[in-house]
Amino acid sequence: xxxxxxxxxxxxxxxxxxxxxxxxxxxxxxxxxxxxxxxxxxxxxxxxxxxxxxxxxxxxxxxxxxxxxxxxxxxxxxxxxxxxxxxxxxxxxxxxxxxxxxxxxxxxxxxxxxxxxxxxxxxxxxxxxxxxxxxxxxxxxxxxxxxxxxxxxxxxxxxxxxxxxxxxxxxxxxxxxxxxxxxxxxxxxxxxxxxxxxxxxxxxxxxxxxxxxxxxxxxxxxxxxxxxxxxxxxxxxxxxxxxxxxxxxxxxxxxxxxxxxxxxxxxxxxxxxxxxxxxxxxx
Amino acid sequence: xxxxxxxxxxxxxxxxxxxxxxxxxxxxxxxxxxxxxxxxxxxxxxxxxxxxxxxxxxxxxxxxxxxxxxxxxxxxxxxxxxxxxxxxxxxxxxxxxxxxxxxxxxxxxxxxxxxxxxxxxxxxxxxxxxxxxxxxxxxxxxxxxxxxxxxxxxxxxxxxxxxxxxxxxxxxxxxxxxxxxxxxxxxxxxxxxxxxxxxxxxxxxxxxxxxxxxxxxxxxxxxxxxxxxxxxxxxxxxxxxxxxxxxxxxxxxxxxxxxxxxxxxxxxxxxxxxxxxxxxxxx
Numbered sequence: 284x285x286x287x288x289x290x291x292x293x294x295x296x297x298x299x300x301x302x303x304x305x306x307x308x309x310x311x312x313x314x315x316x317x318x319x320x321x322x323x324x325x326x327x328x329x330x331x332x333x334x335x336x337x338x339x340x341x342x343x344x345x346x347x348x349x350x351x352x353x354x355x356x357x358x359x360x361x362x363x364x365x366x367x368x369x370x371x372x373x374x375x376x377x378x379x380x381x382x383x384x385x386x387x388x389x390x391x392x393x394x395x396x397x398x399x400x401x402x403x404x405x406x407x408x409x410x411x412x413x414x415x416x417x418x419x420x421x422x423x424x425x426x427x428x429x430x431x432x433x434x435x436x437x438x439x440x441x442x443x444x445x446x447x448x449x450x451x452x453x454x455x456x457x458x459x460x461x462x463x464x465x466x467x468x469x470x471x472x473x474x475x476x477x478x479x480x481x482x483x484x485x486x487x488x489x490x491x492x493x494x495x496x497x498x499x500x501x502x503x504x505x506x507x508x509x510x511x512x513x514x515x516x517x518x519x520x521x522x523x524x525x526x527x528x529x530x531x532x533x534x535x536x537x538x539x540x541x542x543x544x545x546x547x548x549x550x551x552x553x554x555x556x557x558x559x560x561x562x563x564x565x566x
Numbered sequence: 567x568x569x570x571x572x573x574x575x576x577x578x579x580x581x582x583x584x585x586x587x588x589x590x591x592x593x594x595x596x597x598x599x600x601x602x603x604x605x606x607x608x609x610x611x612x613x614x615x616x617x618x619x620x621x622x623x624x625x626x627x628x629x630x631x632x633x634x635x636x637x638x639x640x641x642x643x644x645x646x647x648x649x650x651x652x653x654x655x656x657x658x659x660x661x662x663x664x665x666x667x668x669x670x671x672x673x674x675x676x677x678x679x680x681x682x683x684x685x686x687x688x689x690x691x692x693x694x695x696x697x698x699x700x701x702x703x704x705x706x707x708x709x710x711x712x713x714x715x716x717x718x719x720x721x722x723x724x725x726x727x728x729x730x731x732x733x734x735x736x737x738x739x740x741x742x743x744x745x746x747x748x749x750x751x752x753x754x755x756x757x758x759x760x761x762x763x764x765x766x767x768x769x770x771x772x773x774x775x776x777x778x779x780x781x782x783x784x785x786x787x788x789x790x791x792x793x794x795x796x797x798x799x800x801x802x803x804x805x806x807x808x809x810x811x812x813x814x815x816x817x818x819x820x821x822x823x824x825x826x827x828x829x830x831x832x833x834x835x836x837x838x839x840x841x842x843x844x845x846x847x848x849x
Contacts, residue, residue: 284724288596293576309723313571315598418730440592441567446729447701 284310286380286405289437290346290430291316297380298339298347300331301529302355302499304382307348308529319344320529325501328490329358333367346378347371352385352394355528355537356499357492365395372401378430379404384422385495387413387463390471394494402427405434412495413463414456421449470496473540473547480551481538485562487554498538499525504561508535515557520550567593569663569688572720573629573713574599580663581622581630583614584812585638585782587665590631591812602627603812608784611773612641616650629661630654635668635677638811638820639782640775648678655684661713662687667705668778670696670746673754677777685710688717695778696746697739704732753779756823756830763834764821768845770837781821782808787844791818798840803833 284306291297293315299307301320308318321336323329336347349368351360360368372379381397383406397404409422426434456462477498478491489500502511508524515522515536525535540547567589574580576598582590584603591601604619606612619630632651634643643651655662664680666689680687692705709717739745760781761774772783785794791807798805798819808818823830 293598306723313720313723315576418727420725420727420729437596440589440596441724442703444701444703446703446732448731448735449729452731 284313285424285434285437285441286407287311287314287316288441289433290378290380290405292345294343295345296341296343298336298344298377300348300350300353302329302525302532302535303348303529304350304354305527307350307380307382316345317343321347322531323353323356323358325490325531328493329353329356329499330360330364331368333371336368336371340375340377344375344377346380348380348382349397350382352389352492352494354385354495355497355523355525355532355535356490357495357497358490359389359391359394359493362395365397365400369397369400369404372403377403380407381405382407384409384412387460388467388470388496389494390467390474391493398425405430410453410456414453415466416449416453416456419446419449419452421445421453470540473542473544474498476544477538477540477547477551480548480555484551484555484558486558496540498540499532499535500538501525501535502558503534504558508533511557512536515554518553518557520553522554567596568707568717568720568724569690570594570597570599571724572716573661573663573688575628577626578628579624579626581619581627581660583631583633583636585612585808585815585818586631586812587633587637588810590633590663590665599628600626604630605814606636606639606641608773608814611776612636612639612782613643613647614651616654619651619654623658623660627658627660629663631663631665632680633665635672635775635777637668637778638780638806638808638815638818639773640778640780641773642672642674642677642776645678648680648683652680652683652687655686660686663690664688665690667692667695670743671750671753671779672777673750673757674776681708688713693736693739697736698749699732699736699739702729702732702735704728704736753823756825756827757781759827760821760823760830760834763831763838767834767838767841769841779823781823782815782818783821784818785841786817787841791816794840795819798837801836801840803836805837 287310291314295316296319297311297316298321299318300323311318322332324332379397379401386394398406406425411417481487481489481500486503487500508526512522512524523537525532570593574597578599579602580594580599581604582601583606594601605615607615662680662684669677681689689708694700764770764772764783769786770783791809795805795807806820808815
């Protein structure tokens with residue numbers, strides 16, 4: 284919100300990922316700007332379509348929002364893609380707004396940060412995921428000084444200051460990555476479990492997530508993602524309908540694996556049962 | 567911020583107090599609305615000028631921001647004034663945005679809340695002052711259900727949820743007013759001290775604050791409030807220049823008495839010394 288209110292002017296166009304996290308578009312709108320969705324292409328692992336990005340740029344485009352590792356797709360951008368997005372942004376004088384809150388939750392190798400790769404990159408980060416402290420509401424932001432000065436003014440108008448107890452609390456976690464590494468190790472087991480169990484369900488296709496703690500399977504049933512999520516909710520499983528994340532989220536569900544392996548097994552079993560009706564030709 | 571983004575549309579006019587707290591105008595602007603300052607008249611105790619309010623209303627006026635007890639003036643609106651503001655707002659279909667964060671810090675009688683006096687009143691409150699927990703960043707808001715539904719959406723987009731630890735912490739304070747009453751008793755002693763000491767300084771006039779923990783003296787020295795505040799800062803006293811609170815704050819300083827009586831004595835002594843130069847005809 285601070286980035287949007289500080290850096291977007293009314294009428295500006297802001298490139299936002301589709302599918303992408305639910306806040307980027309509304310934040311742009313709240314600042315009077317216009318969100319313009321760019322595709323993350325499922326085939327190939329939910330990466331941006333660079334030629335499409337070039338076509339979407341207009342003289343009003345001022346920023347591109349990126350999010351790797353991604354919520355909801357779990358995609359982690361390879362360094363080559365990061366480089367190409369940076370070159371694209373530089374070519375068109377765009378500010379890069381990089382949401383890197385899942386940077387430490389990666390299952391192979393490490394995530395490539397946009398930090399240090401562009402003079403126009405604003406890195407938005409949080410302790411919520413790295414320290415599993417979502418409820419503490421404390422994050423941070425890295426930006427070039429001229430932007431940081433403006434961001435700080437807006438930050439005051441939004442929240443005056445970050446919560447003092449939360450600031451003290453996260454200090455305890457800085458300097459040690461042991462707990463985060465243990466957590467990621469457990470998340471990797473869950474990821475493997477979810478990928479395996481979902482692959483056994485007819486009508487489900489999944490790009491295995493390389494980071495974050497979400498699976499974003501596509502289903503082939505003739506139902507909206509709202510309907511499927513609603514039906515599953517009635518059977519005891521909470522999922523997020525894919526189209527909450529943009530038009531390319533249609534026919535998808537977001538599953539979180541911030542749940543025990545036992546509960547993940549039970550939940551996916553319920554999804555498998557739900558799928559059987561379609562498999563048998565039932566509606 | 568949530569009230570502004572949820573309830574003000576671009577081009578709306580919002581009546582904000584002058585002098586008044588520094589955020590009301592910028593919040594309106596950030597929502598694309600236009601803040602329109604209304605006078606709080608020093609003579610008579612910084613109360614609104616009802617005939618002026620009538621003159622300021624246009625077809626675009628959608629809300630009036632009120633703040634009693636007031637930051638920076640310390641004024642507490644008598645019930646008769648609250649009634650007249652409610653009647654004014656009802657007559658023009660205005661939403662009342664009432665910032666009541668100092669409601670428990672009152673030195674004579676009690677503050678009259680706008681809560682329950684209008685179907686269009688949004689009451690903004692906080693635990694910051696009542697529990698002396700400013701750094702915890704937790705407050706609350708009371709609004710008619712249709713507005714609350716919209717406010718809740720914006721609240722999610724601003725901060726997702728209030729800090730969980732802060733929610734648990736303030737629970738400990740609910741249900742007992744003993745600590746707040748002790749605090750207000752001490753603030754009353756400081757208020758009396760500050761009023762007495764300031765009254766002895768030539769060139770200073772003060773409307774004694776009836777609530778909050780600020781004094782808002784007028785000075786007669788031929789200096790801007792920025793200059794006076796800057797000079798005092800150099801001598802070791804932090805004050806806020808009055809014109810930070812609007813044009814009618816010119817030639818005023820805001821003094822906080824959230825400081826020990828000992829420090830208040832030392833600070834006001836420094837102000838008295840600074841005043842002597844003018845008293846002796848010095849510039």
